Amino acid sequence: MGRIPSSLRARRMLALIPYLRRGATVRISDLAATLGTTAEEVTELLGDLVMCGVPPFSPDALIDLDVQADSVTVLADPPALDRPLRLTHAELRALLAAIETAGVGADDPLARKLADAADSASLEHLARSLRAHPEVGAAEIYSLLADAIESSCKVRIAYLSARETEPRSRVVRPLELVNRNGVWYLVAFCESADGERTFRLDRIHNAEQLDERFSHPVDPSRSVVPELAGVPTAVLRVAPGYSIDNRDWPGAEVEPQQDGSLRVRLPFASPHWVAREVCSALGAIEVLEPDELRAEVREMAERLLSELPS
Amino acid sequence: MRRIATRRLSQSSYNREDEGRAMVSPHERLVNLALYLASRTKPVSIQECRDAGLGYPADADDAAFQRMFERDKDALRAAGIAIVVDEDGRYSVDPDQSYAAEIELDDAECATIRALAAALVNDPSFPFAEDLAVAVAKMDLGPFPDEPVRSNLAVADPGRQSAQARIAADAVSRRKRLRFGYTNARGERKRHEVEPYGVAFRRGRWYLVGRDVELNEVRVYALLRADALEVETTHPKNPDFEVPEGFSIEDYLVLPFQIGSERFDAAALFGPSAAWRAPAATEGKGRLVPRHDGSVLWEVQAASPRAFAAWCVANGPGVVPRAPETAVSAYRTGLEEVAARHG
Numbered sequence: 001m002g003r004i005p006s007s008l009r010a011r012r013m014l015a016l017i018p019y020l021r022r023g024a025t026v027r028i029s030d031l032a033a034t035l036g037t038t039a040e041e042v043t044e045l046l047g048d049l050v051m052c053g054v055p056p057f058s059p060d061a062l063i064d065l066d067v068q069a070d071s072v073t074v075l076a077d078p079p080a081l082d083r084p085l086r087l088t089h090a091e092l093r094a095l096l097a098a099i100e101t102a103g104v105g106a107d108d109p110l111a112r113k114l115a116d117a118a119d120s121a122s123l124e125h126l127a128r129s130l131r132a133h134p135e136v137g138a139a140e141i142y143s144l145l146a147d148a149i150e151s152s153c154k155v156r157i158a159y160l161s162a163r164e165t166e167p168r169s170r171v172v173r174p175l176e177l178v179n180r181n182g183v184w185y186l187v188a189f190c191e192s193a194d195g196e197r198t199f200r201l202d203r204i205h206n207a208e209q210l211d212e213r214f215s216h217p218v219d220p221s222r223s224v225v226p227e228l229a230g231v232p233t234a235v236l237r238v239a240p241g242y243s244i245d246n247r248d249w250p251g252a253e254v255e256p257q258q259d260g261s262l263r264v265r266l267p268f269a270s271p272h273w274v275a276r277e278v279c280s281a282l283g284a285i286e287v288l289e290p291d292e293l294r295a296e297v298r299e300m301a302e303r304l305l306s307e308l309p310s
Numbered sequence: 311m312r313r314i315a316t317r318r319l320s321q322s323s324y325n326r327e328d329e330g331r332a333m334v335s336p337h338e339r340l341v342n343l344a345l346y347l348a349s350r351t352k353p354v355s356i357q358e359c360r361d362a363g364l365g366y367p368a369d370a371d372d373a374a375f376q377r378m379f380e381r382d383k384d385a386l387r388a389a390g391i392a393i394v395v396d397e398d399g400r401y402s403v404d405p406d407q408s409y410a411a412e413i414e415l416d417d418a419e420c421a422t423i424r425a426l427a428a429a430l431v432n433d434p435s436f437p438f439a440e441d442l443a444v445a446v447a448k449m450d451l452g453p454f455p456d457e458p459v460r461s462n463l464a465v466a467d468p469g470r471q472s473a474q475a476r477i478a479a480d481a482v483s484r485r486k487r488l489r490f491g492y493t494n495a496r497g498e499r500k501r502h503e504v505e506p507y508g509v510a511f512r513r514g515r516w517y518l519v520g521r522d523v524e525l526n527e528v529r530v531y532a533l534l535r536a537d538a539l540e541v542e543t544t545h546p547k548n549p550d551f552e553v554p555e556g557f558s559i560e561d562y563l564v565l566p567f568q569i570g571s572e573r574f575d576a577a578a579l580f581g582p583s584a585a586w587r588a589p590a591a592t593e594g595k596g597r598l599v600p601r602h603d604g605s606v607l608w609e610v611q612a613a614s615p616r617a618f619a620a621w622c623v624a625n626g627p628g629v630v631p632r633a634p635e636t637a638v639s640a641y642r643t644g645l646e647e648v649a650a651r652h653g
Contacts, residue, residue: 282644
């Protein structure tokens, strides 16, 4: 913790003070969880706090704590600052950026409530100068899933998978919400598939929290990228001048060719995903192998062509 | 059970009367100053702060002490403590401006913030992680989940993007000019001086929006392509510019097919089975017109027919360009080429 700037360390210490009410015994792990840090760091912060106080810095004028290995007992109320401090502009900015990633905009009631804990002028300024995600309408699904994860309630979702044209209903046990490259995913145990699956939130048509509860597994999967070991690899040719900079292709190996084209070895778990990536390049990307994937691409292109009005 | 002996040992060796006592660390001094100012019933002078034994070095000369005191006040203000100065130059804490007003969040709102914090506090590409952790602690929303969630808003160079976004966001807040090197898509690098108006994130990239001083135009810069960001340091406490009236960052965040100087009206049809995805997919751009058959027509400005057609394919199935004819043609010929190449 030695490399943390003093100002930040002081902010964390000040944030802890309101939790230290006389007579209370608080688990250090709970304080760590509240502050989003480790128990070791909280123990250090508490060790620093007992050095602090007001003049004359006699024992009764210092923050009086009995710090144990796994808990802290508060022997006297702190001399001041025993209420939570107002959110600063930077803290409101962090909260708004965080909720915007889930689709909660600055005009949402939640954003306005958060601004009430800070400075309302900050909200107006941040609404004009900060955008963390432009997606519309995702907040409701995110909020429902976050609540279901905390309350261990099963959820019925209508989900549009990459290979389907209509959303399909399934019951899942929601485990985690994870972001990758700006896209939120739900990691859940899917009862229909009898296994853990990952669902893009923007492909969940609707979600309904059920009364039925479930037990969280001890060690759920923590990655939204499919395990690449053992999956097939596609070989692609990318036409000269065509940029793939913005493509999120986990595990891709890119080899520039003399003619300016790129040869890409791309591990894939879903042929539908690769087919859509290739089709959306409108001819600038070609699958060289395997043949089954080439057929998948051709079928998707023909299917998409059939959607055009004749 | 291990008992931490820090306090007992520290207090016995922590003689505040002793001018030559062990150094008080800067973070302890900051907390002492905060507690001292907040506990006083009357404003105190700078000399009283110096003499109160808060931890300012006894051997610091007046100028050094003054600098230290100014820095400490700034740090405490940045923590949310409103330190005010009266007409006699005495300091106090304004409780109304320092303590948080109570806000009521329902269970789902608390769960939303906790879930987001769990994901983003440890995300190396989220530039405001420290502030988020302190904010959540201040709000007393209850503990984060036991295990940190692994999340990565920006997969490409997350630490660098995050650090640059943080610098840029602070420059936006303080209205300080930024200078940086920028390598464009053609690989050409050039120095830019920009008045930063806003910061945005989308699809794994952090962006800076601001007025390029040399070009006198508002431009969007991908921070992944920027290097050596420097904040204007002259007059650090005074803003360098005013943000134009009516500026909104939203106006500069465009979809991929809207990049370019050309402008034309485009339209795409979300079929009945895809209509529910239209509000999210179109990101609030353009106009969505519901139709009797359950489909939705999307009318939007575009700059590239081919890019518009590609967007429709990427967001399909069930999304088809309808106008202009050049976009419909790009969609048709592009997919015909795909089918032919893979035949």
